[in-house]
Amino acid sequence: MKKNNIIAAVILLVMFGILFFSAKNDAATFDEIAHIGAGYTYLKYKDARLNPEHPPLAKDLAAFPLMFLDLNFDTFKPFWTNEDVHSRQWEAGRILLYESGNDPDQIIFWMRIPMMLLSILFGWLLYRWVKSIYGPAVGLLVLIFYAFSPTFIAHSRYVTTDVAAAFGFFIGIASFTRFLEKPTLKRTIVAGIALGVGLLFKFSLFLLVPIYGLLTLLWVFLEWRNGAYSESWREVFALIGKIILIGLVALALIYAVYLFHVWNYPQDQQLKDAEFVTRTYGLRPLVELDLTMIKNEYLRPLGQYLMGLLMVFERARGGNTTYFMGEVSASGWPSYFPTAYFLKETLAFHALTLLALFLALRKILKSRWSMDALFEWTKDNFVLAASLFFVIFYWAYSINSTLNIGVRHVLPTFPFIYLLVAREISSWLYIPSIDNPGNLIEWIRSLYESFVRPLPKVLLVVLVLLLMIISVFAAFPFYLSYYNEIVGMDNGHKYIVDSNYDWGQDLKRLRDLVERDPIFANEKIYLDYFGGGAPSYYLGSRFEPWWSARGLPPAGSYFAVSASTLRGAQGKAVGDITIKPQDSYWWLKDLEPITRAGKSIFIYQIP
Known part of the structure; x- marks a missing residue:
């Protein structure tokens, strides 16, 4: 047994090495900007006004090392009370990283370390759980699949909620199946804590509620077939009671965490923010319930959680404009996830x-x-x-x-x-x-x-x-841009972009390329960048912001554009999406990039 555990530890050590060294030169990705500012202010100020559409736990874990750094951040600037809750989070992240005299690379480095460690803990618990049921061979094979998954490697390195959500679903389902097999009080409490932790990682974990219900029905049916409830349904009601206790334990944990996060969040500001966010939402009874809870001093932690849940419901209904296989749409494609x-x-x-x-x-x-x-x-x-x-x-x-x-x-x-x-x-x-x-x-x-x-x-x-x-x-270190041999990494942008290929991670590689390659000596870079980095910080006076509608940059100059931006501009508009001719980068259609920064930023020389 010890030998198998040592092998598992070595696999996870290799995984951590890949995570650590591949992330060192990755700039802030698009979503990290919102999460970084939010996590810092949650712990520093006990105020949850930023990024309410995601629960706070993953951001809290990421921001913990920042509590030991002497950072500059001014909450008296207008962004802190900006009426637009959605833009406020992006402003806060940008100001913390790039406009307050802090070292953004230091902040990003330390906030990514806890996320990497969470992924290692995830792998260890996954291995131990599988090993306990199916033996060490299956456990080690699962761990190899996990540790060498390009997708897990890519997203375990960033201050985002995706790996945390996967971890939440894992501990939620693993603990609940153990509970069903033997519903002791200890396993009930553990399942409740696991559910609460999951629900504090991401709102999509709310799907565990119907999943638990359906798994319970299946378990009761199977037990009934074996004669477990042939004489009395008392055991079924006892099981239901314990499942309710699981929910109550999870609710108590959510309440405790959110109580901390609204401690210094003025109630009138919280209510104002909630009214702004939900002003156009459907499900008005739930909206009214949420506002009523926020108005109550004791229920407002749960009101803040419910507001975030409503934000996710609304966003899922509205979709998100994205590029897929030559098309641009906000209504989605059934083939999107299977293809990806x-x-x-x-x-x-x-x-x-x-x-x-x-x-x-x-x-x-x-x-x-x-x-x-x-x-x-x-x-x-x-x-x-x-x-x-x-x-x-x-x-x-x-x-x-x-x-x-x-x-x-x-x-x-x-x-x-x-x-x-x-x-x-x-x-x-x-x-x-x-x-x-x-x-x-x-x-x-x-x-x-x-x-x-x-x-x-x-x-x-x-x-x-x-x-x-x-x-x-x-594929090292380009794991976010990884595509398998069917299309190849260099061609992946033709199929799907955004967080599948280009999330802004290559900005620092553009800086390095401009500084080291003699063809860019004393040259200004005209840039259309998509991501969470700040070109003004990394490139300084070497760059000028540019976009399609401005037309061709000066002849002989160099133009750099992010793959997500370019594909979104040149794709075929579908449904209600409209791409104006001046925004389509028509002047790049006959040109080929002379080089790339990383995999995701294309560089052209203008004729």
Whole structure:
């Protein structure tokens, strides 16, 4: 057991090294600006007026190291009471990082470290949980899938909520399935804490409520089939009571955390902000309930949480304008997440997934399956069944969503996909040996069955895993821009951008390129940048802001543009989206970039 734990620790140490060193030269990404300013002010001032559409816990963790730095930040500037709650968060992040005399790279570095450590904790708990149910081989295989996932690596390095949300879903489902198997008071409390932590990471974790309900119905049905409730339904009501207790524990945790965050948030300002945010929202009964709670001194922490939840409901309904496969739309595409998942995870893992599907289908076809057999399998493999249910449920929800801004939004399903694949592959590799062979023939047969016969399978799986690991190291340090060999990293921007390719992470690489490449010596860079960095900070007088409608920059000059901006301008408008001709970068259509900064900033020489 210790040997397996050491192997797991080494894998996670390698993962941390990849995270740490690949993030060192990444500029602030687009979403980090809002989260960085919010996290700092939450802990420093106990005031939750920034970025209310995301719960505070991930931002609190990220901002903790900043409490030991002597930073400048003035809350007496107009942005702090700006009526527009949405723009306020971006102003605060920009001012903290670039306009207060602080070192932005120092702030970004220290805030990313806790997020990296959270991802390492995630990997360790995932390994231990899987190992406790299915053994160390499955646990280590799941951990390898996790630690060498380009998507997990990319988003474990930033001050965002996506990996935290995946962690929340994991601990929520893992603790709840353990609770159902043995609903002791200890497991009830643990499940309640896990649910509360998850709900404090991201509002999408609210999906755990219907998921818990459906898993409970399935569990009760399976127990009833086995005669557990044949004489009395008292145990069912006791189970329901404990599930209610899980919800109450989670609610108490949410209340305690939000109480801290509204402690110095003036009640009149909180109410004013809530009225501004919800002024055009549907679901007016919920809006009125929220405003009533905020008006109550004791309920306003929960009112702040409900306001954030309403913001997420409204945003999910409205969608987000984005580029996908040559089109620009705000209404989403059903093929968005399947395409992003297929292109953004390694081909080696997809090969193992196909193998696992083949093996599972072969088992089904060889077995005499019936409804009774299906129910028996579900009861005996409830964790696998719950994992499969969650993956299907979450993917169905995501595919029908209009909010298509990154494969990161289906990240919560990845660990459960890894489990399903690893379990099937491990079962295929396992050949039981003969216990205590009685003679030489039996001993030779045991040796053959245990080591020789499965060797081709083992070598195949090891080879595929090596290819997966090599492809991940080969992508260093451009993990956000990673695309597998189907399209290649250099071509990924033609398919999907935003947080799948270009989130502004390459601004510091543009600075380095301009400073070191002699062709840019004494040259001004005309720049249209998308992201959370500040060109004025990193490039100073070497750059001039530019955009499509200004037309061609001066002849012979150099123009740099972010991939997300360029693809969004040149895509085909779909639905209600309109792209004006002057905003389409028509003057770049016959030009090719002479080079790139990183992968995501294209540099042209103007003829």
